Amino acid sequence: MQRKIAIIGTGYVGLTTGVCLAHLGHKITCVDKNKNKVRKLKKGIIPIYEPGLNEILKKHQRNIEFTTNLKNAVNKSEVIFITVGTPSRKDRDIDMTYFKRAINEVANLLKEYKVIVNKSTVPVSTGDWTKKEIKKYYKGDFAVVSNPEFLREGSALKDFLGPDRIVIGVEDKKAKNIMLDIYSSIKTPKIITDIRSAELIKYASNAFLATKISFINEIATICEKTGGDIEKVAEGIGYDKRIGKHFLKAGIGFGGSCFPKDIDGLIKIADKKNYNFRLLKAVSLVNKNQQKNFVRKIKKILKKINGDTICIWGLSFKPNTDDVRKSPAIEIIKRLQKTNYKIRVYDPIAIENAKRELSLKNIKFYKSAFEAVKNSDVLVLVTEWPEFSEIDMKKVKNLMRRPYFLDGRNQFEPKKMKKLGFYYQSIGRG
Numbered sequence: 001m002q003r004k005i006a007i008i009g010t011g012y013v014g015l016t017t018g019v020c021l022a023h024l025g026h027k028i029t030c031v032d033k034n035k036n037k038v039r040k041l042k043k044g045i046i047p048i049y050e051p052g053l054n055e056i057l058k059k060h061q062r063n064i065e066f067t068t069n070l071k072n073a074v075n076k077s078e079v080i081f082i083t084v085g086t087p088s089r090k091d092r093d094i095d096m097t098y099f100k101r102a103i104n105e106v107a108n109l110l111k112e113y114k115v116i117v118n119k120s121t122v123p124v125s126t127g128d129w130t131k132k133e134i135k136k137y138y139k140g141d142f143a144v145v146s147n148p149e150f151l152r153e154g155s156a157l158k159d160f161l162g163p164d165r166i167v168i169g170v171e172d173k174k175a176k177n178i179m180l181d182i183y184s185s186i187k188t189p190k191i192i193t194d195i196r197s198a199e200l201i202k203y204a205s206n207a208f209l210a211t212k213i214s215f216i217n218e219i220a221t222i223c224e225k226t227g228g229d230i231e232k233v234a235e236g237i238g239y240d241k242r243i244g245k246h247f248l249k250a251g252i253g254f255g256g257s258c259f260p261k262d263i264d265g266l267i268k269i270a271d272k273k274n275y276n277f278r279l280l281k282a283v284s285l286v287n288k289n290q291q292k293n294f295v296r297k298i299k300k301i302l303k304k305i306n307g308d309t310i311c312i313w314g315l316s317f318k319p320n321t322d323d324v325r326k327s328p329a330i331e332i333i334k335r336l337q338k339t340n341y342k343i344r345v346y347d348p349i350a351i352e353n354a355k356r357e358l359s360l361k362n363i364k365f366y367k368s369a370f371e372a373v374k375n376s377d378v379l380v381l382v383t384e385w386p387e388f389s390e391i392d393m394k395k396v397k398n399l400m401r402r403p404y405f406l407d408g409r410n411q412f413e414p415k416k417m418k419k420l421g422f423y424y425q426s427i428g429r430g
């Protein structure tokens with residue numbers, strides 16, 4: 001059955017949720033406070049880079065509208081999804097300002113039964129807080145649901161429409177049926193839990209995945225010290241079904257708008273209950289060291305050859321997105337900017353976003369990978385955009401002043417690179 005749904009917050013998650021729920025046949029009103037964003041969306045312009053989003057929005061335009069008017073959106077919808085940001089604060093705790101404001105605004109508008117669905121990643125017990133807060137302003141019947149989102153930027157549509165599971169934390173039968181109805185055409189396990197467990201599932205998932213990454217990066221360091229090849233080691237352990245093949249890619253560590261903040265968030269959740277989450281603290285530390293060590297490697301090469309020009313390929317925190325929030329590339333460039341090296345940078349999509357995050361000290365942005373690499377002493381691959389794996393590396397070598405290549409994502413074959421004449425280094429091999 002077609003449901004009328006409001007989505008509060010039209011960022012990476014809100015926009016994907018809105019467009020995908022419209023695709024499933026529901027009637028969607030997307031609300032955002034950012035007038036510029038809403039103006040663009042009304043004209044059919046997508047403010048973020050997410051493959052396929054544009055096409056699917058065009059196809060379902062009849063079922064979706066964009067507005068800054070929260071009152072209208074709430075009044076005409078029976079289900080209200082909250083998808084506002086929950087970033088990290090300076091003290092690394094979870095910043096609930098946007099979430100609390102959104103709940104407060106919605107609570108003031110309620111006049112009849114609505115289902116308030118939280119998709120933002122929030123601390124355990126936020127559902128209880130939400131219920132209490134709404135009751136301050138509205139005395140009627142309503143339901144609160146936790147429905148955490150697991151999509152990955154760069155493959156958001158595929159992840160939303162074909163997820164491994166849908167988690168629904170719900171304590172009200174009517175709301176449960178409405179939620180199951182909304183997702184009825186997605187054939188995947190639906191995990192029905194209490195609200196607190198649903199909230200925790202999201203943090204536990206991200207914490208586990210981050211742990212896998214830090215673990216394989218630690219093994220990569222051991223490989224460097226002992227002479228093993230991390231790609232072979234990862235393959236060898238990945239065949240064990242108890243371990244699994246995914247998330248065993250050694251590199252310069254995780255970044256993005258979710259993993260670092262959710263790891264910090266879960267550590268804080270534990271701290272507040274007087275529990276020292278030692279394992280997760282180590283995961284975070286290993287990740288930071290991975291990036292520090294990488295910068296050390298760059299400096300070591302430049303010192304050895306008396307060079308001063310670095311070319312960085314990739315700015316986004318992963319391929320197929322323009323998102324640079326907590327991107328390893330940004331962290332690495334910031335460290336390099338403390339020196340006097342000249343930094344030449346190229347990314348297929350994320351340059352404009354990166355310019356907002358970085359100071360312009362010693363840095364130049366280029367429109368092509370070839371232009372960026374010209375006359376550099378060391379090439380550093382930070383984000384594994386497919387474009388880089390397919391590039392003519394012979395031409396790249398000829399454009400460089402000196403053929404030093406530090407591959408932070410193990411995208412190239414050490415033997416091939418050496419044959420081409422590169423002094424090639426990667427993570428945990430060669």
Ligand code: NAD
Binds near residue numbers: 008084086150152
């Ligand atoms: P985002 O920053 O891209 O978007 C948030 C949007 O909410 C912004 O457009 C902002 O203007 C809007 N907003 C804030 N307060 C508002 C209000 N009161 N009314 C209307 N609009 C408001 O954030 P995001 O990356 O989409 O993340 C949203 C949530 O989803 C976070 O909790 C995040 O942890 C979680 N999440 C994100 C991802 C991801 O890959 N980005 C994946 C899973 C879960």
